Amino acid sequence: MNDLIVGHVIESVTEQELRLFLRLLHRSSLTSRSDLVLIFSSQSDIAIFKSVIEEENESFSKLINRSREVNGSFASFDVTPFVKSTKKERDWGEPIWGRRTRSNYSDDGETESTRLSYGSVVSFMADELDPENSLTGFLDHVPMSLRRWACYPMLLGRVRRNFKHMMLVDVREVFLLGDPLSRLRTRSPESVHMATESTNIKHGKKNSAKTQSHSVSPAVVMGGSRGVRRLSNAMLTEIVRAVTQHKRKNPVTDSGLVNQLVGNEFLLKNANVVASTEPIPDASSLTGSNSNSGSSPLSLSKYTIFRRGNSNVDITSALMKQVCSLEVDSIVYSDCSKPK
Structure with a gap:
């Protein structure tokens, strides 16, 4: 695969939230040219989420096989990006995460020139990528939102020659509906695209109006492999600098630090x-600021990426409901047939 998506799983992520991230990622067609690496804070987290990952991978395999059986007549999913020529497949060689797993699709529907193919899904504990927990000497508590930056140097350094483009995402905050990397594939390896987010700022006076401020969001970072590696290395240095400069162990946020870094x-x-x-759209942009999860269909067609944000919309339930309303998806995903 040409691209790499690295998702960090913060401590508060639920099984349903991880399931939704994986399901939308697969349906976005990004895995037709990308591998996915998930970084968990501990071995216990991997144990909890292992079944979710396996179930979503198996369901996705069923989805593309069933969609291909009907020649893509289901409008809910386009299998075309996953159909590869066997000649090109031989040129790829074996993946870096292990031996290639073949599709279990029946040979009756395949020809000698094509095969279904999609990227690997791999998990690591933070201790595997940052064995000394580098930031513990600087912070009393190191949340996953900060520790992930200490995990990137080993991971991204090891695979720097294997991928042309990379994306770092917050699994809970970011939803991938399309291919946001498409706009970056013609840019230099040093290029990095940072999404912005809007926040409402209320002034001190009573009844004063709120104003919107835009800042860089650390929830999604994407670009050429060289640029993403350099930014992640600089961010780790910035975390250490910010803490030691003030000679205290007060909490720091990756949001504040990444904005300082980008401004330097x-x-x-x-x-x-x-x-x-x-700014990257949030849940309220999809449903209307006064909507709730069951009021109206979500408007997803014009977005490739959006974030959860601080909306009171139950976006997880709303998206799951919409996926289950699609004919082919409702058949392959077992949770769609469960009583609500």
């Missing part, structure tokens, strides 16, 4: 960082 051209002189001029 000297620290990122080796990476071409571009912040989006439009």
Whole structure:
């Protein structure tokens, strides 16, 4: 595969939230050219979520096989990106995560020139990528949102020659509906695209109006492999610098630090960082700010990516309900047939 998606799983993620992330990622067709690596905080987390990952991988295999059986006549899923020529497949060689797993699709529907193919899904504990827990000497408590930056140097350094583009995402916060990397594939390996998010700021006076402020979001970072590696290395240095400079162990956030970093051209002189001029849409953009999860269908067709945000919309239930309303999806996903 040409691209790599690295998702970090923060401590508060539920099984249903991880399931939704995986389901939407597979349906987005990103896994037709990307491998996925999930970083968990502990071995116990992997044990809890293992069945979710296996179930979603198996259901996705059923989805593309069933969709291919009917020649893509189901409008809910396009199998075309996953159909590869066997000649190109031989040129790829074996994947870096282990031996290639073949589709269990019956040979009756395949020809000698095509085969179904999609990327690997791999999990690591943070201790495997950051065995010394590097930030513990600087912070009393190291949340996954910060520790992930200490995990990236080993992971991204090891695979730097295997992938052209990379994406770092917060599994709970970010939903992938399409291919946001498509706009970056013609840019330089040093390029990095940072999404922005809008926040409401209320002024001190009573009854004063709120104003919107835009800042860079650490929930999604994407770009050329070289640029993403350089930014992640700089971010780890920035975390240590911020803590030691103030000589205290107060909590720091990756949101505040990544905005400081992006604003410092000297620290990122080796990476071409571009912040989006439009904020990444959140759940309220899909349903309307006054809507609830059951009021109306979600408007997903125009988005490739959006975030959960601080909306009171139960976006997890709303998205699951919409996926289950699609004919082929309702057949292959077992939870769609369970009583609500």
